[in-house]
Amino acid sequence: MNDKNNQIDVKNVTGAVRSHRPTDDGHIYVRAQKGQWQRLRKLMGWFFMLLFVVGPWLTWNNRQAILLDVEQQRFHIFGSTIWPQDLTLLALLFVVAAFGLFFITTFLGRVWCGYLCPQTVWTFLFIWFEEKFEGSANKRRQLDKSSWNFNKLWRKSAKHAAWLAVSLFTGFTFIAYFVPAVELGLGLLTFSASFWPVFWVLFFAFCTYGNAGWMRTIMCTHMCPYSRFQSAMFDKDTYTVSYDVERGEQRGPRPRKKDPKELGLGDCIDCDMCVQVCPAGIDIRDGLQYECINCGACVDACDQTMERMGYENGLISYTTEHKLRHKETHVARPKLIGYGVVMVIMLAAFVYMAANIMPLGVEVIRDRNQLYRETAEGLVENTYTLKIINKTLEAETYQLKVDGVDELEWIGPTEVTVSGGEVFTLPISLSADPYLLSSPVQDITFVVTRAGAAPDERKSGARNESKFFGSAR
Template structure:
């Protein structure tokens, strides 16, 4: 059953008075804003950007530390190589990330969107170029309305040049996680890179240019599914950016030294600064809206206005519906605890499976043309192809053997050396005297053991089951 008492009430967000929304023909002119929440957002954004840019250039044991080598079907993550057989780990990692997002959203609303989402980080970088070359929000609006002249052309050209430079750097860096960074850089610099590699660099550069430059709020409100299903995780104990209606209304201008109570007014002076600094162009005073990304810009703007007026800060703040109604906020509630427990369980399973990754792999493929053949000596012979995989970064030597049949003879190499990260296809045969076999089908086990490894090491060998066929005597 649904807990109706914990739902956030649906509100009529139609404003009683017209807000000075910074939009013209759908374009939002975001006003620059400073404050503690914007400092935090910038710090987290730059940390994320730095990690993204530096990631492809990190080295580990003479190899790119993070390389998602799709062509060769292997992902290198520092000292670990993940092969297709280990992709369950990636699925678990995505599940951990999903439940982590659910947990954070239930607790703190859309803070991911406001502080760490790449769309938000790149959007604010592009807005920074707008401010540097075209000026403040009002100047940008006036510039767009003005006729084309030399001043407008050079400012627009400089802004778009900056956007294109960031977009190309983004496209290059993203593809450098899939193609070795040095190889990609040399190939692009000498125009010798492959067609598809160059295409994907330009494709992701184009996407960055379009998303952060022109489709900012469209991406967040119409294309990203998170803004739509987030409401399913919100409740009256979720911390969101909210306006204190009880304290703020009635809103309206007044002299700074005049007591608002004497004028029948609340603390909101209706300056609309909260609207002008909002990257989504919404009025938080209209209530909770799915466009809000919880970036806190309106909080910083309102707190500065309250300080100038001599009022207490916090008219707009990170708070809960229960706190606004002077009720107790329950942080440890069943839904939040449930998300947390599932996330911890998934993280534990991921950690366990990560520690169980074998440094080698063995796959056995039987000869599909015939079950067995009889040799001129009267022996029964079965043919197999062994796929031997060295998942480590260093070359290694392996001993091969078979268990389950003492009377069988191994035909082929029983000791092989494989370079780090390589796969070796090895054809081998097993032969046996049919008169010594008790049944026409015998279960056998191929064993691959790393030479020189401790026999007690559980990761020193790997085995795969197969069958040996013969005629019934």
């Protein structure tokens, strides 16, 4: 490497990056920013936060509309009840969500992180409380550096009290999706709630307080796997927040009315506003970084600076690498189309399965103590326990029968009424004359149909196969 022509130029950017970050001892003081992208981010954040808060209080047929009852192993979602037998639906839904995330990331980068991720929404909410109680970013920095006095004490106390209140409400709302909201609320207010609901409310409140109040982007950069594997979905046609180096360099301050070209400068005036408003504390001018969440705060800040200077907007913008290099951006590309096709196929499969979900289920449990017994009349008898699951919200009457062996005699009720959402347990027996059995083991099928259903009604019945044991003679 002694030959200068073979040497690789290395630029140490550590100090430059660090100098741009508005941090003291690792803390990031995020400056408030307004603009079109921040209005969109706030609108979407408040909309989905409102859905989250209102969700547990919606009712459907005098029952909580969304209740993920883990204890009873059933998920109520408006008029549908999903049982463990139907968890394939949830698996398909997760697959659809995953490929939807892959699709949107390939197309628009990490917009999920910047606009919809709960970590980001709650972090900006907590920063809003910081601004209300402690002031702007510069005032917060000065307050932290000052000695403890009454002013600092009450401001800090009020901020943390607000954080804790939001955290407790968040924990309560989240658990209200798993425990009936009214029951949980009354239990907490009257101190009669059992240990586990209280524990989980406090646990998620602690997580919210720690993540949104203290960890913030540490959660995104060091604990969330998405920031690590997102690069596998990026390509040169992905829209990300980017800095136009060709237009912006060389940076430097200048008089507003002076032509930058005469000074040998680009459009970037090196005001560092893009860094001060960044919740991750990065400098987007150093290139694409995995910490960037595509929130667009730096875009709004830079556009406002450009307007004040009389320059064209878009020095920092949502753009692609190809566009920055004056090449054509290809939106419809194989990878994006592939993600979209898989997502649509999985979504179609989910819709089909959801539309054809059986409102009735039956499980058959054979008596494990003995295969069969012989009655005093010389008949062979097998004992079974039927578990009939009514997945609807209304009481239904069902008719029971067995197919497979014509000679079997049903011992027990052949018609039962099951309440909505109930698992009805029914012990029954089947008997047969051993001289009429063609083999010692016979395949049989229990059939449960809704009383009064038409023979060709697809959702009227449920079937479950079993065995009948006997001694053929």
